[in-house]
Amino acid sequence: SKFWSWMVDEKCSWFSAVPTIFSYLLNAEEDAQLKANLKKVRFGRSASAALPPALQKAFEARFGLSIVETMGITETAAPMLSNPLNSEFHKLGSPGIAYGNEVRVADAEGKVVCTGEENEVQVKGRNVMQGYFKNPQATREAFTPDGWYRTGDLGRMDEDEYVFITGRLKELIIKGGENIAPREIDDVLYRHSSVLEAAAFPLPDADYGQTVAAAIATRPGEEVTESALRQLCLDAMGAYRAPSKYFFLDELPKGPSGKIQRLKLTERFTD
Structure with missing residues (x-):
């Protein structure tokens, strides 16, 4: 390179x-x-x-x-969260605090959840779009009754108003009625030094409705066994939330921006 x-x-x-x-x-x-x-x-x-x-x-x-993690979406025209560069205020694993707009964690009706509780990340400010072009229905669905834009991202906010993203609403794994955020599984898989790319995703299951699967691409010239990753996940999160199936690929599917596309993995590996 x-x-x-x-x-x-x-x-x-x-x-x-x-x-x-x-x-x-x-x-x-x-x-x-x-x-x-x-x-x-x-x-x-x-x-x-x-x-x-x-x-x-x-x-x-x-x-x-140093890496500054940020978060932004097309509908906000710019980053809406940023983690301070100053190490004294930097929090690992968070895209940071709101800059130039307001951010909250709330349900679809606009009810703000308690500190540390997971729900949808929502944003309000002058940088937020007015609506989708010639699509009033999509615009209505995108905003809460009190006017906050629904990002579709799941997360939690701590006592200092730092946001921690746990996944996407559309990508949430629901196993036996329990919500499992793919992001927490990704974070564990990336702890293995030979893992280049990793993504947890749902697969249909006759007993639980959905089960947890994981796709992995290893670094060139390096190897990692399924048993090693399985033990890593079992130790970190227990058998129920750990992946039950592992798939090894040369490269994970990604969109134009380089973001790994979990739903394409679900499509590919669903029997």
Whole structure:
């Protein structure tokens, strides 16, 4: 990859990438001189999808750069959350606090949930769109009765108003009536140093309605066994929430922005 040489040659002071790119950049050969060459780079910005904490720690340790995780959507025209660069206020695993708008965690009717409770992340502000072009029905469905835009993202907010994304409403795994957020499983899988890409997703199940599956792509030249990942997940979250099926792929399906598409995995592996 020419990424780092471009950063140095063009005298870049920061860069923006999706989590998949951060993961791929870790494949670069060890270069003792690289950290010194990157001293003028202030930070890297992560966007488009949730950044697994294990991946962030590995990247920062390898390259000596801080990552600022953010969150934005097309309908807000810009990032709506940002995690402060200052390490004193930075919280690992969070896209941060609201900037330039208001953000809350509430249900479809606009009832705000308690601190730490999971529900939909909603946003309100001058940066939020007025509506979808010539689609009043979609516009009505996109807003709560009191005028907040429904992002479709699941998350929780802590006592300092930092948001932690746990998944997408449409991607939620419902096993035996219990909601399981794919993001928490992804984060565990990324703890294995040989995992390049990982995504948990639902598959139909005769007994539970849905069961948990996981797709994994390993780093080039490295191997990881299903038994190792299975034990990793069992130790972290117990048998009920851990994946029951594992699929190893060369590459996981992604959209134009580089975000892994879980629903395509469900389509592919549903019998």
